[in-house]
Amino acid sequence: MSEEFFTDHESWTARAALAVLVDDALEDYEISKALRAEELRAADARTALLGDEALLAKIRMIQDRAEAAGPTRRPRIVEAPEVAWLVFAVLLGVGYLALFRAAWPSLPVFLRIFTTAGLLCVLVLSAWLVIRRAPVLLAGSEPGKFGEARFGVEMLRLGDRWDFALREVVLPELRAYLTAHRKCCYGTKLAFDDQQGLYDEEDLLIVPTASAKRLRRIIERADTGAVALGGQRGVGKTTAIQSMRRGLIHGSEAPAPLVVVASAPANYDARDFVLHLHALLCKAVLDLVSEEVGEPTRSRRAAVRTGLRGLANVVISVAIGWGAGGWLWGGSLLAFPGELWQLLTRDWRTPLLLWTSQPTDRRIALIIVGLLALWLVADALTVAGRWLARAYGRGRHAELRELLAESREPLDRIRFLQTHTSGWSGKLTLPAGGDLGRTRSTQRAEQQLTHPEVVASFREFARRSAATMRDTGVTDRLVVAIDELDKIGEQEKAHQLVNDVKGIFGVPGCLFFVAVSDDAVVSFEKRGLAVRDAFDSAFSELVRLEPFTMDESRLWIAKRLPGIQEQFSCLCHCLSGGLPRDLRRTTIDMVDVTTERYQPALSVVAGILVRTELAAKSGAFTGQARGLEHSDALAELWSKLLRIPESGNAVELAALAAELNQGATQDITDEVNRLRWHSSAFVLFSATLLEVFTEALTEARLTDDLHQLAVARRHLALDPHLAWLTLVDFRKARDLALPGTD
Template sequence: MTGEWSDPRAFDAGWLDDFASWTARAALESLVDEALAGPELAGALRRESLRATDVREGLLENESLLAKIRMLQDQVSAEGASGFRPRGRPVRVSELGWLLIPFVLEVGYLSLLQRAWDAMPVFLRIFAVLALPCGLVAAVARMSRRTPELRARFTSGPAEFGDEQLGLGRRRPFALREIVLPEARDFISAHRLLHYGTELVFEKQCELYEEATGDVVPTAAAKRLRRILERAGTGAIALGGQRGSGKTTAILSLQRGLIHGTENPAPLVVVAAAPANYDARDFVLHLHGLLCKAVLDLLWNELPPVRSWRSWLRRGARLSADLIGSAAVAWAIGGWLWDGSFTRFPIELGLLLRRIHFPDLIDPLWTDQPAGNRIALIVIVLLALRWTLKVLRIPIDVLLDAVQRKRSAGLLELEADARRQLDRIRYLQTHTSGWSGKLLFPGSADLGRTQSTQRAEQQLTHPEVVAEFRAFAQRTAGLLRGEGVTDRLVVAIDELDKIGEQEKAQQLVNDVKGIFGVPGCLYLVAVSDDAVLSFEQRGLAMRDAFDSAFSELVRLEPFTQDESRLWIAQRLPGVPEQFCHLGHCLSGGLPRDLRRVTIDMVDVTTELYQPSLSAVTSILLRAELTAKTSAFTGQARALEQTTELAQLWTKLLRIPETREAAELAALAAELHEGATHDLATPVNLLRHHSSAFVLFCATMLELFTDALTDDRLTPALHQLAVARRHLALDPHLAWSTLTDFRKAHDLALPE
């Protein structure tokens, strides 16, 4: 560490008055220096042309970051040696072998060198002495690389306190990964190198169709969801927000471990889509089956390979075949090289082995033998050494297999239980048993009797299905946490907001909320804006299914202007800021629409080379106007034909033909002419929708031109994104927002 806080021994006497603050500051500085030295931030600093000293100073001045470090120190002090400890990966035999083999080879080399020293010529002695340190260095290097990892696995208890820990103990990696690095990324993103220009150019395009591995925009909702995962062990959380606000993306990011804020392993996430037409019993069974599959997939990666008796038989057969093959190879090579008959080679080799006496091995096996015999003996020794290692490995494998079985007994039982549960869900099991007998008499007479019983497992009722799911989920959550495999279960029910009728959505929640409240299991449910409204009205003498089912609500708001700019800049590095603002205004900040607009902008570059801002804006809005005109005329076609509607119809047909911004603004005024505040009238509602949308397009065309310089990219442009969102909710409010914006920016008001 560097700086006045870097050396714990170099402190002023006055700092002793608040030793806790000093250690928190020193720990923060140590973590910041370590983060900035890492390849991730070093590459980001080079890419954004930022200095490490500036980022360092900015992070050290972050009082919120310092408070998080101090709270973590308090938690470490309070927990002591207790707390959740992740499950370590089992040690493989090959890892222990890499420690044992160098040691055995070196000892054998020294033993052979000692016994053969007198019989060795001078040049061979020199070679053997020079080879000895080389072998020692290679063995020590290999052992030093493997020993720390094995020592970390076998060491129990937290690391001892030292100056490098500064009160964080074994949670120092967590503090670096989950506290300092996210703040550093946010700081770099906020101070990133901005590009300005009116030509659409970018370095490359990244992950336009799906979320990148780590490029999750740190919105307020994402941070709150992370905090919920840190503190909530059970309960039901509602994910609210309008369509396209990113509820599904948040659930998928959670499933991939991108929204996770503890040092514990990421939760086991089960995602199910809510059906439009459902049966409550079948839906809970569907959730149960998905949970069983998720548990089996998780245990497939977590459980060590435990061999069954069939695998031991297969291994024995392979070893027998290998032994026969090795013996044949040894006989073939030895008989070809041995100074004697091919058929007599095994007999002569046996006689030779009988004549030698320990420790006199060099003369009969090497000195007194011709060159061909020496080579044959080397081949036989290598094959024998190979088979000795194979034979020695069998009892080691048996012992490790027994240890792994005992160590993973709970997980193996859970795996078997999950398979049984999945089979029970899939099939209606039928068991038939019986007996029959026949007694023959003289004269072809016989007497017989048969008896059989048949058992068919009856279908479980809905309460029984709920009880089975709760029991399995609770058992799974407790066992996985106890074994250190995962911290908790998360069951996410997506697309509930796509059920059009609010009553049906409430009924589904009522039917399945019996599975809520399982210890160690957290539920996330994507709900509609109506459900959010009913939840926020709790305590106002009205309760419904959503209010009684969910303990907390996380509302996903549309992107702010800075969040949209960051989202586009992450996927189109080097793109000018003018186009980032254009994407935000056209999408209204809705993540789904922002992705579509960004893809449309990229598609323009396939037709035009470095298109200008005016050209891109015109192309995108022209496509919007054409599509919306078809929608408006379709609505008009479904209405009762009147003189008022006929006049509006002719104006709607003029929308695709109007090219200039001023003409569009004038057409918007004509469409709005005669509009009233009564949105219940279909013609009047169509008049509001069409006029507001045309005025929005006219405003965008007038503003996003090649004359849009960087000094005009102000936060006031966010009002256009707000107006875009109002178009789908309240066209009258959208019209008012647009007229206020035009007035503030000296644009002609529609008359």
């Protein structure tokens, strides 16, 4: 056969696999619900995905990897519930039929009719169970969504990567299709269908930003090294780290990594911080490995207690059965066991006649004894099963059990000084009344480890844990995330902390993420120049988290407030500057407005949110002014700052912004001048928001240039002069009056 045939065959299998994967994805409940909510047709989504050549290329790459790995299909594990149902169905039918045949000759007419009807019901039930459960076991594949077996997976050249292709390739593309074709609502009356996830992050609520995609690629490909997470405060570094811990940023075919999160202390000791990391890693390994191995082996004392408890249950059950049965049997207690045994051995072939030939008291006795016997047999089988499972687990998880022991040992000695004393003494009494004595003791105290020893101990444990869990298939790698390093006020302390702990970086199978400040980002980006500092030498890669774009903010809000109007989403984006933390706060404040007003207008909502910001910032400006040295310029500025809360509309705020900006210079070392720029730029920003977000903001005027207001909001914290210039340019483009002009 020609090479063209094989190429066409590979393309055909890729398209066939993609078609089946898309069909499976469209059956997902969340996807179906989203399609109905957006009023989209499943057939249109299917056609769009099948025509995506990039998606088809991803499927072919997965097929090539599956073939390169060879026939590594995992052995089929027969599920215990399926086998149990089949055994129950067979025993139910066969047992009832045997009893029916044995008791038929001696049954009266009415019982024959009743038992015949029961036989038909039992046979139908048994056949239904066999027909429903047997195909799943015979097919050699997992059951589908509705219980049916799924065939033909091997023919599509995906092998064990079927679930990965569905979960990490097709479903994200389908969600992207839903995002691109989502139904946008426009209007100037605030209304939404429901609110969800305003305080929590869920997988379906995460906005797929470029930074999140890059983090996912790093986790997929890198198994060692240190990565710096940069960006200004509130951009979402902590959220990204928590998403790693919850497994939301993970797209590899391997098991999700074990993530350990630690917060960098403001006042730290390097040795203590590494010990803290070591303890957190030990606890995380203990939790994960204990869950994988199962319940840890009990102590000998606990095993003795369990055995005595089981023996007591047996004795109590036998005593209850003997006493109650003997009393109901009508004979003596001593004769009851013998009579019961003779009756059972004589009539065990015809249990129905055994039951019908006995008086009522003896029937009750038989029920009590039978139930107790069944309970004892079930208890014995349960204990035997546990012992067999434990014995099997010891051999199967030998390496993991060794790792458990190695994880417990550091926890016992970290931050504790262990002291052990041993000795002997003796005394010899002499005949004359004297005595001789000698005492000898030895005291051993474990000395505290030095910082290099602590680092070496952490590296060895991390390397051993990563290798063991990777070899046993528990997890692919370890991830240690150090958060809040950017909150250390002095940059020198942050540099010193990185210098002190970077010795733990570079452990094979262990990836480190560290949240750093903007200054660290700048210093890292200067690499290659004649500048080299702690951050440049410690980190192998930098991921800068950027604020949301306007589309990302609108999508973030739309996921949490379905049916909300786009004008209000843009208002929250501009007020927050696109910073995820501030966007959440602003959205919550906007939702709170609806608790007191029914469908408030855009201008009303904007006025409430802006005036709340003005009140808070006015207090901050006056507080900053109190700390400055008194001067004529400060006194003049002070009187203007006190007018900020009194300004009620956009025109008054724009005029006040011009007054605050009078006399401003480029001298950033002058504290009064810096306060003048901050206050005037923020007041002008507030006035611009009130002028733009009114009922006149129709869909046609909802353009991308509104994002400049969010950019100006971010500049307020870094460079208020640049924020002022950005606002002036925006007002020119929107034909708004410039500050200081009539």
